[in-house]
Amino acid sequence: MFRFIFLFIFTVTALSSIANTKNDTLSTENAQSFEAFLDDIRTKAHVQGVSKATLDRAFIGLTLNPKVIKYDRNQAEFSLNFWRYITSRVSNNRLEKGKIKLKENQILLDTVYQKYGVPPSVLVAFWGLETNYGRHVGKMNLVRSLATLSFDLRRRAFFTRELLALLKLIDEGKLPHDIEGSWAGAMGNTQFMPSNVAAYAIDADNDGKLDLWGSKADIFHSSSHFLKRIGWRRGEKWGHEVVIPPDFDPTSATLKIKKSIKKWQEAGVRNTKGEDLPISSLKASLILPMGFEGPAFLVYRNFHAILRWNRSLLYALSVGHLSDKLLNNQTLVAEPITEPSLNRDNVIFIQTTLNNLGFDTGQPDGISGPKTRHATRQFQQSVGLPVDGYVGYQLLQQLKTP
Ligand code: CA
Numbered sequence: 175m176f177r178f179i180f181l182f183i184f185t186v187t188a189l190s191s192i193a194n195t196k197n198d199t200l201s202t203e204n205a206q207s208f209e210a211f212l213d214d215i216r217t218k219a220h221v222q223g224v225s226k227a228t229l230d231r232a233f234i235g236l237t238l239n240p241k242v243i244k245y246d247r248n249q250a251e252f253s254l255n256f257w258r259y260i261t262s263r264v265s266n267n268r269l270e271k272g273k274i275k276l277k278e279n280q281i282l283l284d285t286v287y288q289k290y291g292v293p294p295s296v297l298v299a300f301w302g303l304e305t306n307y308g309r310h311v312g313k314m315n316l317v318r319s320l321a322t323l324s325f326d327l328r329r330r331a332f333f334t335r336e337l338l339a340l341l342k343l344i345d346e347g348k349l350p351h352d353i354e355g356s357w358a359g360a361m362g363n364t365q366f367m368p369s370n371v372a373a374y375a376i377d378a379d380n381d382g383k384l385d386l387w388g389s390k391a392d393i394f395h396s397s398s399h400f401l402k403r404i405g406w407r408r409g410e411k412w413g414h415e416v417v418i419p420p421d422f423d424p425t426s427a428t429l430k431i432k433k434s435i436k437k438w439q440e441a442g443v444r445n446t447k448g449e450d451l452p453i454s455s456l457k458a459s460l461i462l463p464m465g466f467e468g469p470a471f472l473v474y475r476n477f478h479a480i481l482r483w484n485r486s487l488l489y490a491l492s493v494g495h496l497s498d499k500l501l502n503n504q505t506l507v508a509e510p511i512t513e514p515s516l517n518r519d520n521v522i523f524i525q526t527t528l529n530n531l532g533f534d535t536g537q538p539d540g541i542s543g544p545k546t547r548h549a550t551r552q553f554q555q556s557v558g559l560p561v562d563g564y565v566g567y568q569l570l571q572q573l574k575t576p
Contacts, residue, residue, distance in 0.1 A: 208237070208238045208321075208325055211324075211325045212233055212236065212321065215321070215324065215334070215337060215338070215341075216229050216233065218334075218338060219338055219341045219342075222338060222342065223342070223345070224338075224341045224342055224345045225345055228341065228344055228345040228351065229341065231351045232317045232341060232344060232351050233317075233321075236317065236318055236321060237318070238321075238322050238325060239314070239315075239318050239319060239322045239357075241314075241357065242314070242318075242319050242322040242323060242357045243322060243326060245357045245358070246323065246326070246328065246357070246358070253515060253516055253517075253518075253521060253541070253542060254488070254515050255464060255511075255513065255515050255516075255566060255567075256463040256464045256468060256469065256488060256491070257464070257510045257511060257512070258515055259488045259492065260488070260491065260492055260495060260506075261510075263303060263488075263489075263492045263496075264492055264495050264496045264499065268302045268303075268306065268496065269496065269499050269500065271302065271306070271307055272298050272299065272301075272302045272307070272496065272500050273500060275298050275301070275302070275307050276294055276295065276298050276500060279294075279298075279390060279394070280294070282390055282391060282394055283297060283298070283394065286394045286395055286398045287398075289395070289398070290395075290398035290399060290401065290402045290406075290408075291398075291402060291406065291407065291408025291409065292397075292398040292401050292402065292406055292408075293497070293501075295497040295498070295500040295501040296401075296406075296412070296493070296497040297394060297397060297398055297401075298497075298500055299492075299493045299494075299496040299497040299500060300364055300397060300401075300483070300493060301363060301364055301393075301397070302496060303489070303492055303493060303496065304363070304364045304365045305362075305363050305364070305365060307363075308363045308387075308393075311354075311355070311356075311361070311362060311363060311365075311387060312354060312355040312356035312357070312360065312361065312365075313354050314354060314355060314356065314357055315352065315353075315354060316340060316353045316354060316355040316359065316361060316368075317337070317340060317341075317344075317351070317353070319355065319356070319357050319358070319359050320333055320336055320337040320340055320359045320368070321337055323336075323337075323358070323359060324336075324337045333359065335369065336359050336367055336368050336369055337359075337368075339367075339368035339369040339371075339372050340353070340359075340368035342372065343368055343371060343372060348371070348383075348384050349371070349384070361386060361387075362386025362387055362393065363386055363387065363393045363397075364386070364393060364396070364397045366386060366396070366400075370400060371384065371386070371396075373400075373403075374396055374399050374400040374403060375392070375396040375399075376392065376395045376396045376399055377392060378391040378392050378394070378395035378396070379391040379392060384396075400483070401479060401483065404479050404482040404483065405475065405476070405478060405479035405482060406476055406479040407475055407476060407479075410456065410474055410475060410476050411474060411476065412473065412474065412476040412477045412480060412490075412493070412494040412497070413458070413471050413472055413473030413474055413476075413477045413494055414445070414446075414471065414472060414498075415446050415469060415470065415471055415506055415507060415508065416438075416443050416444060416445060416446065416451070416460070416470050416471065416472050417443070417444050417445070417446060417448065417470065417507070418442065418443055418460075418462075418466070418470045419442035419443075421442075422441065422442055422443075422466065423560070423561075424462055424465070424466040424560050424561060424562035425551075425555075425561040426441075426460065427459075427460040427461060427462045427466075427470070427562060428459065428461070428551075428563065429459045429461060429473070429487075430459070431459060431460075432457040432458065432459050433457060433458065433459075433460075434455075434457060434458075435451050435452065435453065435454045435456065435458060435472075438451060438458060438460060438472060439451045443460065443470070443472065446507040451472070456474045456475065457474075457475075458472040458473060458474055459472070459473050459477075460472055460473075461473055461487070462562050462564065463487060463488065463491060463564075464511055464564060464566060465560075465562040465563075465564030465566060465568070466560045466562045466564075467511065468508060468511055468564075469506060469508030470508070471491065471494075473494075477490055477494065480493050480494065513566065513567040513568075514567050516542075516565070516566065516567065516570060518540035518541075519540070520570050521538075521540045521541065521542050521546070521565065522538045522539070522540045523570070523573070523574075524542070524546070524550075524565060524569060524570060524573055525538035525539070525540075525542075525546055525549075526538050527573045528546070528549045528550065528553055528573070529549075531553060533549035533550075533552045533553045533556075534549055535549040542565035546565055547563040547564075547565060548563065550563045550564070550565055550569060551563040557572075559572070
């Protein structure tokens with residue numbers, strides 16, 4: 175979890191070509207050597223109570239892992255649009271396997287639901303999306319991955335905290351010193367970062383070990399405990415698909431704006447059968463992941479809990495959609511839109527052009543985050559286009575045509 179950009183798939187590009195791009199600060203530009211950096215970490219960890227013996231064992235012969243830097247730099251090469259993302263992540267294979275997992279683990283999943291309020295279908299959806307139900311938990315040395323990401327300058331503070339959390343867990347005997355995980359520092363069936371292991375993992379089967387690899391009890395209890403603590407509420411839906419009228423003004427369709435269901439009903443929003451929205455006291459946001467011509471969703475508080483697990487909107491929609499499919503084969507009614515996905519250069523072009531036009535996207539980085547979407551809205555408003563903030567193929571074409 176908290177792998178950063180689920181929106182993106184990996185492509186392999188030579189490191190040398192990446193070193194030339196403006197925004198990628200390679201760790202080799204550090205004034206410090208990796209060894210000197212590890213000495214600093216050693217001092218910090220020691221101050222926090224980690225024993226010398228643990229540090230010696232974890233750091234012996236430890237070298238920078240260039241593969242980790244390469245994966246980190248390449249994750250943003252392409253940003254998939256909603257349909258491409260949802261089709262690849264919520265595949266038939268993942269759905270059918272998930273149904274089997276639901277059945278196989280029914281008793282344990284029900285126990286966990288009673289305790290934390292996270293429905294079996296939701297928990298299994300996370301499990302399927304994170305590691306394909308435990309098949310891809312990561313086989314890289316986790317100390318090495320996190321030491322590399324900490325040494326690198328891109329997100330040093332975040333990864334240093336995670337590295338220190340991992341060293342403490344090893345020192346306390348909760349994890350072995352040669353623990354394995356993903357290149358991005360996550361571990362186990364639902365990809366916990368070390369700080370989340372420390373704060374939320376539970377030895378639910380009481381065997382004295384936190385086993386997020388082999389113990390279903392530990393995995394399900396820990397993940398549901400975490401979800402509950404980041405805001406998942408029992409008995410509430412994450413959200414659902416809706417339809418909007420053709421003349422709908424998308425300006426208010428943003429996560430930040432929350433309205434009563436009654437207000438959305440008054441604005442012409444209906445359920446997927448065209449009927450009135452359910453009566454509910456919950457506030458909802460309307461989101462349009464492919465702009466005003468694409469699918470529409472009303473999302474509630476539990477959607478924000480999913481976003482605290484992983485901040486990608488498309489990831490959160492995938493969790494919701496897969497869980498609905500697992501529960502009752504619910505499909506989407508919106509017609510798929512076929513449009514090319516944007517690559518990193520396309521997004522950088524959009525960001526640079528918007529900046530030049532006076533709409534601030536920040537430093538162009540090829541990732542369309544909240545700032546880019548906000549600038550897009552301002553641009554759309556200024557030229558009289560529907561204000562949906564969608565950073566997609568049409569926007570690219572509009573900005574290419576002066
Ligand atoms: Ca255990």
